[in-house]
Amino acid sequence: MALLFNPHKTLACSVREEIDELLQAAEISVTHVAVDYDTKILQVEPSVQTVEMAIVLGGDGTLLGVARQLAPHHIPLLGINMGHLGFLTQSDPSQLGPAIERIIKHDYQLQRRMMLEVFVYRQGKEIAKLIALNEAGIGKASFARMATLDVHVDGVYMDTYSGDGVIISTPTGSTAYALSCGGPIVSPQLQVMVITPVCPHTLFSRPCVIDASQTVRVKVRARHKDVALAVDGQDGMMLESGDEIVVRQAPYDTTLVHLPDREFFDVLRSKLHNSAYTSATY
Structure with a gap:
């Protein structure tokens, strides 16, 4: 498992320690990589291209940057929202425990995005x-x-x-x-x-x-x-x-990890109807 985190987001740095503990307790090895828009992930850590899944801690922008690099290697991406909108992500820090438990139990689906x-x-x-x-x-x-x-x-x-x-x-x-x-x-x-x-x-x-x-x-x-x-x-x-x-x-497509109770139109309604957010996911 790869744990990719945006080092410029304080919450991401603290949450990754919690995720690491949960995965290590399940005897899942974890590779940590700090990622920014310009980070060449596979140059920094070549082993990422062989992982079963990459958990991305950041906003939609962080996930977009990771997707462009890892999509050719068909690595499923699970986004944990540390930004504002989080339209592409599948969980927020408040739901972290249940989300990681589902990953450990393989209780998820994979979505291909062109x-x-x-x-x-x-x-x-x-x-x-x-x-x-x-x-x-x-x-x-x-x-x-x-x-x-x-x-x-x-x-x-x-x-x-x-x-x-x-x-x-x-x-x-x-x-x-x-x-x-x-x-x-x-x-x-x-x-x-x-x-x-x-x-x-x-x-x-x-x-x-x-x-x-x-x-x-x-x-x-x-x-x-x-x-x-x-x-x-x-x-x-x-x-x-x-x-x-x-x-x-x-x-090739981007493969996103999808949790069963997070449906597209539910997310659309909750995110885009909330005046505290903008409509963009970039």
Whole structure:
């Protein structure tokens, strides 16, 4: 078992000791790794790629960063919420004991969440490849500028968006940035992508749901250099006019540990109806 914790969250540092005691009492060996957005987990601790499960102590942002690194190794992730929203996590510190007991007894299910591969091409050459669990966002980097983006699906012209940008999200990401921009809530087990314009300068541009097997190509048209690509709100790069971004389903999924009494619509109702939280999970 791997215990990955965000060292910048005081509660995470204290809770990991409690979890360690519970797992050690059940004779389960534990590997501790401090993780941040920039931590190269498998370089710091190569043995993590062989563990049965990784418990992630942090918020949704911590879990997103871990997922992008461990998904290719098919390691189930159990999120314990140390942040604000905790939409992707399965337990809070107050429910820690029962949650860990279920893990010890193998009383849980595994959920597969589709991911995205994002390629950036400049003058016909691939210059970057990124992975996302929530979304790929393409848009202006400054407040006053406007980005113009041509969007094609499977080589067929779909629309041109002039405004703040466009988001291509997974069902998991439908409750993140895309939701704040008017996108639909999508049940996480579906295999689809959602294309959501961000503040489009038109009266008719609307979000669109496409099949996960399709490929989205976005071409940047701008007179300035304040256009950027961001994946999961954490990783990304600056773009130039003429760049093309290709988004498609990744060849692997993120595997999340799911506790039976934590259903998607129950979490949706309790989290998103609470005015103390925002709607984003990035």
